[in-house]
Amino acid sequence: MALFNKPKTENSNEAPKKAKNSHYISRSEQKRISKENSKAIKYYEKLKKRKVKVDDYTTQMNDENNVIEFDDLHTYFFSDAGTVKAVNGVSFSIPAGSTVGVVGESGCGKSVTSLSLMQLVQAPSGQIVSGSIRFKSNMFKLDKMGKKIPVYEEEVDENGVLQVKKDEKGKPIIKRNELGGNLYEMEERVVDIAKMPTSAIRSIRGREIAMIFQEPMTSLNPVFTIGNQLDEVGLLHIEGISKEKVKERSIEMLKLVGIADPEGVYKKYPHELSGGMRQRVMIAIALLCNPKLIVADEPTTALDVTIQAQILDLLREIKTKINGSIMLITHDLGVVAEMADYVVVMYAGKVIEMGTAEDIFDRPMHPYTIGLQKSKPTVDQETDKLYCIPGFVPNPINMPNYCYFRDRCEKCVKKCSGDYPQLVKVSDTHSVSCYLYEDYQKGDK
Numbered sequence: 001m002a003l004f005n006k007p008k009t010e011n012s013n014e015a016p017k018k019a020k021n022s023h024y025i026s027r028s029e030q031k032r033i034s035k036e037n038s039k040a041i042k043y044y045e046k047l048k049k050r051k052v053k054v055d056d057y058t059t060q061m062n063d064e065n066n067v068i069e070f071d072d073l074h075t076y077f078f079s080d081a082g083t084v085k086a087v088n089g090v091s092f093s094i095p096a097g098s099t100v101g102v103v104g105e106s107g108c109g110k111s112v113t114s115l116s117l118m119q120l121v122q123a124p125s126g127q128i129v130s131g132s133i134r135f136k137s138n139m140f141k142l143d144k145m146g147k148k149i150p151v152y153e154e155e156v157d158e159n160g161v162l163q164v165k166k167d168e169k170g171k172p173i174i175k176r177n178e179l180g181g182n183l184y185e186m187e188e189r190v191v192d193i194a195k196m197p198t199s200a201i202r203s204i205r206g207r208e209i210a211m212i213f214q215e216p217m218t219s220l221n222p223v224f225t226i227g228n229q230l231d232e233v234g235l236l237h238i239e240g241i242s243k244e245k246v247k248e249r250s251i252e253m254l255k256l257v258g259i260a261d262p263e264g265v266y267k268k269y270p271h272e273l274s275g276g277m278r279q280r281v282m283i284a285i286a287l288l289c290n291p292k293l294i295v296a297d298e299p300t301t302a303l304d305v306t307i308q309a310q311i312l313d314l315l316r317e318i319k320t321k322i323n324g325s326i327m328l329i330t331h332d333l334g335v336v337a338e339m340a341d342y343v344v345v346m347y348a349g350k351v352i353e354m355g356t357a358e359d360i361f362d363r364p365m366h367p368y369t370i371g372l373q374k375s376k377p378t379v380d381q382e383t384d385k386l387y388c389i390p391g392f393v394p395n396p397i398n399m400p401n402y403c404y405f406r407d408r409c410e411k412c413v414k415k416c417s418g419d420y421p422q423l424v425k426v427s428d429t430h431s432v433s434c435y436l437y438e439d440y441q442k443g444d445k
């Protein structure tokens, strides 16, 4: 895409490395950072607003069994203190019909990864800088004018010729889809969400990929009833649906998420419901358009333990019902152990280990993953004090070139001060980024 001159993002608008006090930035440096930030922001904002054809962001999946493939994704925040590389080269995929758990401590880039997937990173300072997010989308087919192509009802006329059926006003009648909206011609296309203009992502957001956030009270609007908020999503994404039909679907979804009195809750305001009920409503909203992928960002963190278990059960049940996939983001290893088929462990904006749930829980390899496991309370072990990984996540501005975990690692060897370790495949399903396992790459197990 040589549309504009791409601004330098590597080591350009970062705080100086030699500052005596790492938090101190002089006025001239501040000026330089802000100038470079505005250049970079202008460039990425222009890219998002450009007019492009669908073919320009159509691509192919590496593996047809995946719904999503993150490939070397970089999402940065251009802040006044320097560039925060929140997601710094993340690659992993979500196979169809599976639950992928993304774990890591606070601030490691889990939410920014998921927000990148929806193009919801806080702009203008937050931007997808490079990489791909491939998604197998069921898109509307467009005619030469860029309009959706309706599928009309047909009937045989008195001459035995197949004709488009018309209503009493002479308007052709559009067929209904399974949700009660207009039926349009569809086609399966693999799109690169990272390269899509904002106008195009709107037809995927909510319809094909839905998101459930941590705090339902902040996601629900306090001045509208639950019914209003459900109906609004339906009316927005299911074109041609009638008000009666959308209400019917909203109530059906409330029933599906286990709300005992769906008609009553439909008329209530968010503050009249408990935390667990509100999270159920959020799940109902997410399910309205039969999405292929549900992204759940810490869906149970704000709930108490018994409600947590109910919501996790519900998510599991729903995944089977809609035959979709779930990207489950959490800092809680217990939640992942219960839910996930595959686990991706992130640290400071990078994937440091990934594999099946068995790989990660039975055979953890990266010292950080081992540390996370040790810091989890267990009922069968008697300990006075829980293990705590020493030190802190490094400052996200001016990340070092060596392993980001080095200064906290108890297994650190001489090599660890070298370049950042590559992600090495230790089995067909299991990969780890650590010098202790670099021999696996050479086939020496």
Ligand SMILES: Nc1ncnc2c1ncn2[C@@H]1O[C@H](COP(=O)(O)OP(=O)(O)O)[C@@H](O)[C@H]1O
Residues within 6 Å of the ligand: 077, 079, 084, 086, 104, 105, 106, 107, 108, 109, 110, 111, 112, 113, 122, 125, 126, 396
């Ligand atoms: N709007 C923002 N502006 C600047 N930095 C941000 C913003 N949102 C997130 N970040 C930074 O991006 C990094 C990753 O954040 P996040 O993805 O929210 O972490 P988590 O893994 O806890 O979900 C953190 O260092 C955070 O400070």
Ligand code: SF4
Residues within 6 Å of the ligand: 366, 367, 368, 403, 404, 405, 406, 407, 409, 410, 411, 412, 413, 416, 421, 433, 434, 435, 436
């Ligand atoms: S590469 Fe070295 S410092 Fe990093 S996690 Fe592995 S052993 Fe520890």
Ligand SMILES: [Mg+2]
Residues within 6 Å of the ligand: 110, 111, 112, 297
């Ligand atoms: Mg988060």
